[in-house]
Amino acid sequence: MGSTSFRLTIETERETHHRIHHLNLGSSVSTNGSFTESDITNATGVLSEFMTAARVHNCQRIVAVATESFRLAANGDAVATHIAREAGCEVKVLSPDEENNLVWQAMVNQFHGVDFLVAVAITGGSVGITAGPTSSGIPLHNFSYPLGASVLAPRASDSGFVDTSTRVRLEQHIAESLKPVGAVLRDVKGCEFVVSGGMPLALAKLIHTVRRSEVPETLDGLAIDCSDLGHLIKTFDELSLPARLALPGISSKRAPNMALGATILRQVLRSLDVHAVEVSNVGLREGLLGRIYADAKAA
Numbered sequence: 001m002g003s004t005s006f007r008l009t010i011e012t013e014r015e016t017h018h019r020i021h022h023l024n025l026g027s028s029v030s031t032n033g034s035f036t037e038s039d040i041t042n043a044t045g046v047l048s049e050f051m052t053a054a055r056v057h058n059c060q061r062i063v064a065v066a067t068e069s070f071r072l073a074a075n076g077d078a079v080a081t082h083i084a085r086e087a088g089c090e091v092k093v094l095s096p097d098e099e100n101n102l103v104w105q106a107m108v109n110q111f112h113g114v115d116f117l118v119a120v121a122i123t124g125g126s127v128g129i130t131a132g133p134t135s136s137g138i139p140l141h142n143f144s145y146p147l148g149a150s151v152l153a154p155r156a157s158d159s160g161f162v163d164t165s166t167r168v169r170l171e172q173h174i175a176e177s178l179k180p181v182g183a184v185l186r187d188v189k190g191c192e193f194v195v196s197g198g199m200p201l202a203l204a205k206l207i208h209t210v211r212r213s214e215v216p217e218t219l220d221g222l223a224i225d226c227s228d229l230g231h232l233i234k235t236f237d238e239l240s241l242p243a244r245l246a247l248p249g250i251s252s253k254r255a256p257n258m259a260l261g262a263t264i265l266r267q268v269l270r271s272l273d274v275h276a277v278e279v280s281n282v283g284l285r286e287g288l289l290g291r292i293y294a295d296a297k298a299a
Helices: 025-032 037-056 068-072 076-087 096-110 149-156 164-177 179-185 198-212 226-238 241-245 255-271 284-298
Strands: 005-011 016-022 064-066 091-093 116-122 127-133 141-145 191-196 223-225 276-280
Touching: 005 037, 005 284, 016 037, 025 037, 025 068, 025 149, 037 076, 064 076, 068 076, 068 149, 076 091, 096 116, 096 127, 096 141, 096 191, 096 284, 116 255, 127 179, 141 179, 149 164, 149 255, 164 179, 164 255, 179 255, 191 198, 198 223, 198 226, 198 255, 198 276, 223 226, 226 255, 241 255
Parallel strands: 064 091, 116 191, 191 276
Antiparallel strands: 005 016, 116 127, 127 141, 223 276
């Protein structure tokens, strides 16, 4: 139950089912300080729909987790309890460390040959950064900041545009926030940087499609660099929202926040002194599934 969207994954012995609903709860919480009645109604309806699908597939274990928007909202815990009661499913509001640890474990499972991994998860609500040797069960360093595009959009974006002065202030804010991360990683040699999250994947897809005039078969493993992002930011500045929607490979759901998302990602990379990074399609969902499988095996 994320700040941009709610996602459902059903794993059976034969196949995997996915559903997604974009609710943009992070923007609402950023604007209002709490979930509105409309937010609560929509979120409850979506989770109830997901629960119906889970029952149709005879799921034996159901796990529902909520992230940054529920942590930021003044009524986040109360709303999670209400949704859980109405939908008939326990909802756990993850702490930043819990969320980051699950992403880290999913990343480590994907990058077996890497000695020291820095996993950057950029979601609609937060920027989570974990780092450490892949041989450890949990990351050595764990950071989280409420710097996701959905949360920042009401204050940093006007109808999909980020003006120059706002962009400069935002970049300065991100750079200042991430100073502790830079201080930790400055002396670490041989780091492998990987970024995950819906927005980085959407940006990588757009950059790749525009550059090569073809939609990539898979987003996992695509490279994205600060120069690409800078060019994309300039392009967004020059195009109206309808014109952006005409770009090949753009995500229509994410289009209004993609200029902001590109700004956030570029400054995060700059703050970590990284010019280019690989994107990964694993994240919290895969971390949760891995945890479920491990618990089932242990039992």
